[in-house]
Amino acid sequence: MKSAARTAAGLAVIFFAYAAFAQSNPAALSARKWREAHEQAILREFLDLLAIPNLASDLPNIRRNAKAVQRLLEKRGAATRLLTVPGAPPVVFGEILRPGALRTIVFYAHYDGQPLDPKEWATPPWQPVIRDGRIYARSASDDKAPIMALAAALDALHAGNIPLRSNVKFVFEGEEEAGSTHLNQILAANKDLLRGDVWLICDGPVHQSRLQQIVFGARGIATLDITVYGAKRELHSGHYGNWAPNPAMMLARLLASMKDDEGRVLIDHFYDGIEPLGETEQRAIAEAPAIDSALRRELWLGRTEGEGKSLVELLNYPSLNIRGMSSARSGEKASNVIPSTASASIDLRLVKGISPAQAQSRVLEHIRKQGYFVVDRAPDADIRMSRAKVAKVVAPESGYPAERTSMDLPISREVLRIAESARGPVVKLPTMGGSVPLYMISQTLGCPTITVPIANHDNNQHSFDENLRLQNLWDGEELMAALLADL
Amino acid sequence: MKSAARTAAGLAVIFFAYAAFAQSNPAALSARKWREAHEQAILREFLDLLAIPNLASDLPNIRRNAKAVQRLLEKRGAATRLLTVPGAPPVVFGEILRPGALRTIVFYAHYDGQPLDPKEWATPPWQPVIRDGRIYARSASDDKAPIMALAAALDALHAGNIPLRSNVKFVFEGEEEAGSTHLNQILAANKDLLRGDVWLICDGPVHQSRLQQIVFGARGIATLDITVYGAKRELHSGHYGNWAPNPAMMLARLLASMKDDEGRVLIDHFYDGIEPLGETEQRAIAEAPAIDSALRRELWLGRTEGEGKSLVELLNYPSLNIRGMSSARSGEKASNVIPSTASASIDLRLVKGISPAQAQSRVLEHIRKQGYFVVDRAPDADIRMSRAKVAKVVAPESGYPAERTSMDLPISREVLRIAESARGPVVKLPTMGGSVPLYMISQTLGCPTITVPIANHDNNQHSFDENLRLQNLWDGEELMAALLADL
Numbered sequence: 025m026k027s028a029a030r031t032a033a034g035l036a037v038i039f040f041a042y043a044a045f046a047q048s049n050p051a052a053l054s055a056r057k058w059r060e061a062h063e064q065a066i067l068r069e070f071l072d073l074l075a076i077p078n079l080a081s082d083l084p085n086i087r088r089n090a091k092a093v094q095r096l097l098e099k100r101g102a103a104t105r106l107l108t109v110p111g112a113p114p115v116v117f118g119e120i121l122r123p124g125a126l127r128t129i130v131f132y133a134h135y136d137g138q139p140l141d142p143k144e145w146a147t148p149p150w151q152p153v154i155r156d157g158r159i160y161a162r163s164a165s166d167d168k169a170p171i172m173a174l175a176a177a178l179d180a181l182h183a184g185n186i187p188l189r190s191n192v193k194f195v196f197e198g199e200e201e202a203g204s205t206h207l208n209q210i211l212a213a214n215k216d217l218l219r220g221d222v223w224l225i226c227d228g229p230v231h232q233s234r235l236q237q238i239v240f241g242a243r244g245i246a247t248l249d250i251t252v253y254g255a256k257r258e259l260h261s262g263h264y265g266n267w268a269p270n271p272a273m274m275l276a277r278l279l280a281s282m283k284d285d286e287g288r289v290l291i292d293h294f295y296d297g298i299e300p301l302g303e304t305e306q307r308a309i310a311e312a313p314a315i316d317s318a319l320r321r322e323l324w325l326g327r328t329e330g331e332g333k334s335l336v337e338l339l340n341y342p343s344l345n346i347r348g349m350s351s352a353r354s355g356e357k358a359s360n361v362i363p364s365t366a367s368a369s370i371d372l373r374l375v376k377g378i379s380p381a382q383a384q385s386r387v388l389e390h391i392r393k394q395g396y397f398v399v400d401r402a403p404d405a406d407i408r409m410s411r412a413k414v415a416k417v418v419a420p421e422s423g424y425p426a427e428r429t430s431m432d433l434p435i436s437r438e439v440l441r442i443a444e445s446a447r448g449p450v451v452k453l454p455t456m457g458g459s460v461p462l463y464m465i466s467q468t469l470g471c472p473t474i475t476v477p478i479a480n481h482d483n484n485q486h487s488f489d490e491n492l493r494l495q496n497l498w499d500g501e502e503l504m505a506a507l508l509a510d511l
Numbered sequence: 512m513k514s515a516a517r518t519a520a521g522l523a524v525i526f527f528a529y530a531a532f533a534q535s536n537p538a539a540l541s542a543r544k545w546r547e548a549h550e551q552a553i554l555r556e557f558l559d560l561l562a563i564p565n566l567a568s569d570l571p572n573i574r575r576n577a578k579a580v581q582r583l584l585e586k587r588g589a590a591t592r593l594l595t596v597p598g599a600p601p602v603v604f605g606e607i608l609r610p611g612a613l614r615t616i617v618f619y620a621h622y623d624g625q626p627l628d629p630k631e632w633a634t635p636p637w638q639p640v641i642r643d644g645r646i647y648a649r650s651a652s653d654d655k656a657p658i659m660a661l662a663a664a665l666d667a668l669h670a671g672n673i674p675l676r677s678n679v680k681f682v683f684e685g686e687e688e689a690g691s692t693h694l695n696q697i698l699a700a701n702k703d704l705l706r707g708d709v710w711l712i713c714d715g716p717v718h719q720s721r722l723q724q725i726v727f728g729a730r731g732i733a734t735l736d737i738t739v740y741g742a743k744r745e746l747h748s749g750h751y752g753n754w755a756p757n758p759a760m761m762l763a764r765l766l767a768s769m770k771d772d773e774g775r776v777l778i779d780h781f782y783d784g785i786e787p788l789g790e791t792e793q794r795a796i797a798e799a800p801a802i803d804s805a806l807r808r809e810l811w812l813g814r815t816e817g818e819g820k821s822l823v824e825l826l827n828y829p830s831l832n833i834r835g836m837s838s839a840r841s842g843e844k845a846s847n848v849i850p851s852t853a854s855a856s857i858d859l860r861l862v863k864g865i866s867p868a869q870a871q872s873r874v875l876e877h878i879r880k881q882g883y884f885v886v887d888r889a890p891d892a893d894i895r896m897s898r899a900k901v902a903k904v905v906a907p908e909s910g911y912p913a914e915r916t917s918m919d920l921p922i923s924r925e926v927l928r929i930a931e932s933a934r935g936p937v938v939k940l941p942t943m944g945g946s947v948p949l950y951m952i953s954q955t956l957g958c959p960t961i962t963v964p965i966a967n968h969d970n971n972q973h974s975f976d977e978n979l980r981l982q983n984l985w986d987g988e989e990l991m992a993a994l995l996a997d998l
Contacts, residue, residue: 229750243749245749255810258971258973259974261860262730263944264822266830266944267825268815272855273769273833276762279764280763280764285764287754323746323755326895327899329756330754341753343748345752345847346757346760348759348839349837350836352834353837354837354855354856355837356626358835359627359834359974360834360946361834368841405811409812411813412813414813457750486745486747486848
């Protein structure tokens with residue numbers, strides 16, 4: 025526990041350095057009072073929402089989620105609709121119009137969650153439990169938390185007779201974790217309905233110091249699944265070892281060729297075309313709290329990559345990550361075989377100036393340069409026998425490019441001002457490391473996007489035991505109240 | 512199916528080239544006749560034996576196996592005992608003494624099987640089924656097949672009034688696939704009981720051409736389990752990618768550093784100390800059928816390792832094999848995380864002149880040279896935070912060294928002569944690629960060992976869907992009858 029203590033100390037220093045900022049927003053303060061009196065009711069409603077399994081591929085349950093989210097909005101006086109395309113999770117749309125409003129603000133979140141293996145969870149992913157001040161459940165943070173924070177904020181404003189300043193729209197998506205495959209189609213079919221002066225993207229975590237963070241872009245994403253082949257069946261490692269190529273070793277060599285020890289990607293042209301940051305953005309990065317050492321201790325990391333550059337700076341580069349790797353069985357189930365295949369799943373994070381197809385084709389070209397004959401489906405016997413090395417590479421088109429809104433726009437400055445009045449000091453970032461399909465909103469609707477996250481960074485999102493710190497839910501409710509009342 | 516046809520053609524050529532040899536052994540011919548009249552009864556008894564789950568770690572079931580094997584021997588007139596040490600699978604011992612015999616022949620086999628994942632099997636591993644001329648079950652070939660072949664051979668000789676020539680002993684082990692951890696202890700405690708003029712090791716497959724094979728040694732084995740570490744928990748690959756080291760990539764780089772593209776191990780001193788082969792052994796290798804091209808096609812291999820050397824030659828070198836590898840989840844269960852750990856299981860096959868501890872320590876030293884701080888149990892936070900790279904390496908002492916009997920011994924020549932009279936042409940190999948603990952028999956009992964396998968090479972042993980070709984069972988019965996009658 026020594027390390028946890030050190031981390032807490034490190035983060036506290038950062039936090040107090042910013043404590044001079046006053047949290048003075050009246051709507052936020054009113055929201056806090058109301059919340060303190062209604063915590064149990066808020067949590068009850070939230071836990072009910074988290075209890076509905078929410079994989080985008082599980083359409084019956086995803087529709088149950090959509091209905092529940094729709095009811096939640098209607099309870100707060102929003103007019104709602106489900107925007108659908110056949111076979112896809114619906115977008116839950118809601119709006120509260122204010123006669124004479126000068127602006128329309130669109131709040132975006134998503135109610136679906138990442139795929140998971142229930143065996144890895146300490147408690148079942150869709151049986152939410154509260155322990156140690158956190159709610160444990162799939163999507164507790166990513167990304168049902170902002171939906172609940174907005175609902176509670178609307179209740180609080182209503183109870184405090186504080187009016188909304190602008191027209192407000194809600195767009196809650198149901199297949200973000202599956203790549204938002206149908207979102208663009210839905211945006212294109214409902215352009216007028218979905219346009220606003222700004223889309224506030226309520227997704228992702230706040231800063232690791234637990235300070236509020238406002239983010240002006242997101243990295244894009246593309247994935248690749250690579251399988252390399254040995255013999256047509258697993259072989260006895262004694263009888264064939266030294267002679268039959270081992271696909272696990274082939275994969276290790278292939279992956280190792282992609283990055284150096286500092287994490288720099290060695291694939292030709294991988295960094296070509298990156299759109300440079302503006303001055304305001306560079307200053308924001310320089311001013312971001314220096315949390316790397318504290319974070320390293322929190323995460324038990326003996327080193328980091330990137331030749332000493334800070335995390336916040338490194339997020340402005342594309343990345344190549346092995347998100348999973350497997351060949352035969354390891355650990356207790358291992359047996360003495362030469363595996364027949366070996367597979368790796370890779371995700372590529374993209375920045376402005378590099379498209380998903382570009383990034384994928386650079387990796388594909390690299391695999392070819394390592395001597396592989398590349399196919400896009402399981403190779404047959406003739407292919408496997410006639411080529412020294414065969415790789416199946418599946419490169420789905422479901423990825424999307426990065427997006428970034430200038431910090432110099434008037435609406436950017438206004439969001440920052442309100443957030444600081446509600447939540448104190450704000451960390452301003454040109455981009456988040458994660459991916460949300462912001463590009464669609466700017467390309468299809470012509471609206472700028474600004475990301476307003478509320479979850480804790482240590483939330484295990486995308487992994488097992490995902491959780492939301494209760495204090496982040498309460499802070500999020502105050503921030504949403506301020507934005508609803510003042511933007 | 513084109514490839515299967517080509518392979519069959521290739522192997523047929525090899526077989527017919529040897530067809531000049533006559534199969535003239537009277538005991539073998541008599542055993543064939545008897546078998547042809549009793550196939551159903553033999554199979555019934557064999558399937559019953561295969562239906563008993565036989566993991567060495569599953570002591571209640573392994574004891575059921577031991578009892579069944581014991582009954583099987585007693586039915587053939589052997590005096591039997593279970594040789595035990597507490598907590599370990601028993602060795603089933605049996606003997607049939609012949610007054611005035613000049614020699615004692617010991618037949619060794621093992622009744623336990625490799626660990627498995629039942630989900631990978633087409634039919635349950637301990638519900639044996641016969642389809643397409645093969646029996647599918649764990650240990651159908653490895654290594655209950657010789658036990659059944661010996662039992663049937665004894666029945667056949669008895670029915671044909673053909674006497675045994677020598678005293679015969681049976682040593683059927685129950686933890687070979689778990690590294691024969693207690694065998695040496697049992698040998699040492701029962702030296703007089705277990706000594707013989709030769710131990711015939713009935714394990715492993717016949718030649719890939721389906722010709723009988725007699726093998727004069729086995730490679731040794733050692734294993735290593737390597738785990739490398741990233742952050743203490745899985746991280747969102749967007750929020751931390753480019754900064755937090757990815758253990759899957761670290762492992763890929765580490766493994767890739769161990770071998771070159773030709774399969775040559777790059778670890779310093781890995782090949783030091785290899786005991787050279789004698790002239791007879793070198794000639795035997797040169798005379799072995801050239802099956803590599805046919806085998807390559809059968810296994811769908813587009814290339815092999817070893818700079819053009821043949822499989823049979825390469826087996827006389829030590830090997831390093833990744834038998835399993837895993838990090839987070841891949842394929843459909845993949846999610847966008849930086850894994851927290853990555854693991855690989857490695858097996859090292861050893862030849863005369865290199866001990867398990869030597870081979871393990873050479874790999875360990877290599878891992879250190881790659882910049883790793885090596886620990887032998889899960890590293891704590893302080894270790895992980897204070898070292899750039901940490902690897903947990905578990906190097907069990909359960910391995911054992913290689914062993915080899917000279918082909919020039921009189922008993923070696925006699926075994927070859929009898930096998931050729933029973934089975935036609937015989938492929939003679941200085942060593943098998945696989946591992947059996949022959950060293951114990953020579954070190955503890957002072958007995959030479961000769962390996963007399965009967966299983967088909969394409970038996971999926973050590974993997975899912977293990978099977979025994981029925982013809983191999985019948986051929987094996989004839990070979991055992993000849994050895995029992997003539998050696």
